[in-house]
Amino acid sequence: xxxxxxxxxxxxxxxxxxxxxxxxxxxxxxxxxxxxxxxxxxxxxxxxxxxxxxxxxxxxxxxxxxxxxxxxxxxxxxxxxxxxxxxxxxxxxxxxxxxxxxxxxxxxxxxxxxxxxxxxxxxxxxxxxxxxxxxxxxxxxxxxxxxxxxxxxxxxxxxxxxxxxxxxxxxxxxxxxxxxxxxxxxxxxxxxxxxxxxxxxxxxxxxxxxxxxxxxxxxxxxxxxxxxxxxxxxxxxxxx
Amino acid sequence: xxxxxxxxxxxxxxxxxxxxxxxxxxxxxxxxxxxxxxxxxxxxxxxxxxxxxxxxxxxxxxxxxxxxxxxxxxxxxxxxxxxxxxxxxxxxxxxxxxxxxxxxxxxxxxxxxxxxxxxxxxxxxxxxxxxxxxxxxxxxxxxxxxxxxxxxxxxxxxxxxxxxxxxxxxxxxxxxxxxxxxxxxxxxxxxxxxxxxxxxxxxxxxxxxxxxxxxxxxxxxxxxxxxxxxxxxxxxxxxx
Numbered sequence: 001x002x003x004x005x006x007x008x009x010x011x012x013x014x015x016x017x018x019x020x021x022x023x024x025x026x027x028x029x030x031x032x033x034x035x036x037x038x039x040x041x042x043x044x045x046x047x048x049x050x051x052x053x054x055x056x057x058x059x060x061x062x063x064x065x066x067x068x069x070x071x072x073x074x075x076x077x078x079x080x081x082x083x084x085x086x087x088x089x090x091x092x093x094x095x096x097x098x099x100x101x102x103x104x105x106x107x108x109x110x111x112x113x114x115x116x117x118x119x120x121x122x123x124x125x126x127x128x129x130x131x132x133x134x135x136x137x138x139x140x141x142x143x144x145x146x147x148x149x150x151x152x153x154x155x156x157x158x159x160x161x162x163x164x165x166x167x168x169x170x171x172x173x174x175x176x177x178x179x180x181x182x183x184x185x186x187x188x189x190x191x192x193x194x195x196x197x198x199x200x201x202x203x204x205x206x207x208x209x210x211x212x213x214x215x216x217x218x219x220x221x222x223x224x225x226x227x228x229x230x231x232x233x234x235x236x237x238x239x240x
Numbered sequence: 241x242x243x244x245x246x247x248x249x250x251x252x253x254x255x256x257x258x259x260x261x262x263x264x265x266x267x268x269x270x271x272x273x274x275x276x277x278x279x280x281x282x283x284x285x286x287x288x289x290x291x292x293x294x295x296x297x298x299x300x301x302x303x304x305x306x307x308x309x310x311x312x313x314x315x316x317x318x319x320x321x322x323x324x325x326x327x328x329x330x331x332x333x334x335x336x337x338x339x340x341x342x343x344x345x346x347x348x349x350x351x352x353x354x355x356x357x358x359x360x361x362x363x364x365x366x367x368x369x370x371x372x373x374x375x376x377x378x379x380x381x382x383x384x385x386x387x388x389x390x391x392x393x394x395x396x397x398x399x400x401x402x403x404x405x406x407x408x409x410x411x412x413x414x415x416x417x418x419x420x421x422x423x424x425x426x427x428x429x430x431x432x433x434x435x436x437x438x439x440x441x442x443x444x445x446x447x448x449x450x451x452x453x454x455x456x457x458x459x460x461x462x463x464x465x466x467x468x469x470x471x472x473x474x475x476x477x478x479x480x
Contacts, residue, residue, distance in 0.1 A: 023261055
């Protein structure tokens with residue numbers, strides 16, 4: 001189903017054909033974690049939720065594959081946090097930005113940024129660097145689902161806390177992020193929204209404790225271990 | 241480069257858009273084996289070479305991704321074995337079969353089968369089952385690069401020895417095949433042709449010994465272990 005959504009996105013012009021290859025890579029990694037939200041991903045989601053709740057100016061980035069896969073889910077997350085979504089593309093074209101913004105508005109988004117960027121993220125090519133004041137540009141915490149390593153690093157270099165969603169625990173994005181949720185975006189985004197709802201009544205001190213206790217490297221290590229364990233298990237189970 | 245070739249194949253109409261997703265999945269698994277032909281893959285290539293040299297009627301199957309990625313290499317392999325190539329598609333259309341056959345002829349293929357199939361492989365949907373007498377249909381050994389599990393199983397059920405090239409050692413294709421080369425087709429096919437050349441002067445008894453000593457399950461287990469080791473290594477190396 002995810003595959004059909006991305007193929008549909010390519011057909012309608014809001015996902016690039018590179019997005020299909022990215023989808024295939026994602027399928028492979030998802031298969032390696034048995035297509036389930038792992039224990040380490042749940043820890044990461046909890047830390048990400050606390051971080052977003054503590055944030056003064058959180059921002060949510062949306063690219064072509066995110067728009068294809070989880071438009072309603074991203075809108076629900078934005079609603080829960082009472083913030084806009086911001087369209088941000090690797091292969092930027094004004095037409096694609098508009099298509100994605102329209103798609104998000106059709107999915108119920110009240111405010112979508114990214115059509116009129118007014119600032120640039122230092123250290124990136126101009127088209128990649130475009131961002132919006134009041135959105136990603138001056139956010140203190142940014143959620144970047146399915147983002148590349150360069151952009152992740154550039155946002156971290158600006159002093160932001162970056163929450164990535166990336167199925168590859170070895171990717172540069174995963175490693176450079178402040179928190180990385182190693183999970184399929186289709187499962188991770190609703191889970192994140194639900195967790196934010198659950199944690200929203202906690203006092204700030206409890207949220208701070210969750211963030212402080214989160215160990216990024218340990219969680220990534222655990223994600224790698226989960227893949228290794230799963231490879232062994234699948235191999236044993238299936239081979240007669 | 242491989243990615244561009246597949247994208248080009250989609251544009252020219254001989255690769256399906258599903259082929260782009262398959263390419264992405266392949267990239268992920270190739271990354272997991274550090275984009276190198278592993279020790280276990282070399283063993284599999286050796287066994288496959290001996291099996292093809294011992295075969296009375298070997299056949300070589302070509303689909304859209306194979307045609308996009310290694311047209312000249314498949315022609316060179318066919319030349320080395322003095323046999324034709326046979327076009328065989330998952331999403332068969334007469335137009336795509338013709339485009340692929342033309343592509344292979346342009347790459348130097350002397351004889352290409354598959355445009356006029358005259359037999360069916362039992363146990364598959366009609367379009368998937370089509371095969372050619374003198375080619376895959378009555379072959380004793382069939383090479384199926386990048387093939388799905390159903391077709392692999394159906395060919396094995398006909399009593400054929402099946403050599404797969406598949407980057408996923410857990411796939412049904414890998415498990416059901418007689419020999420599976422867990423490697424990128426771009427590296428594996430030239431390596432196979434070279435190995436056949438090297439082994440072609442050996443007496444049949446030596447070739448038989450190579451085939452007998454090959455342990456399919458052990459080699460697949462080794463491929464899984466190589467992925468696990470590589471995950472640990474990459475994780476350690478890259479994370480500061």
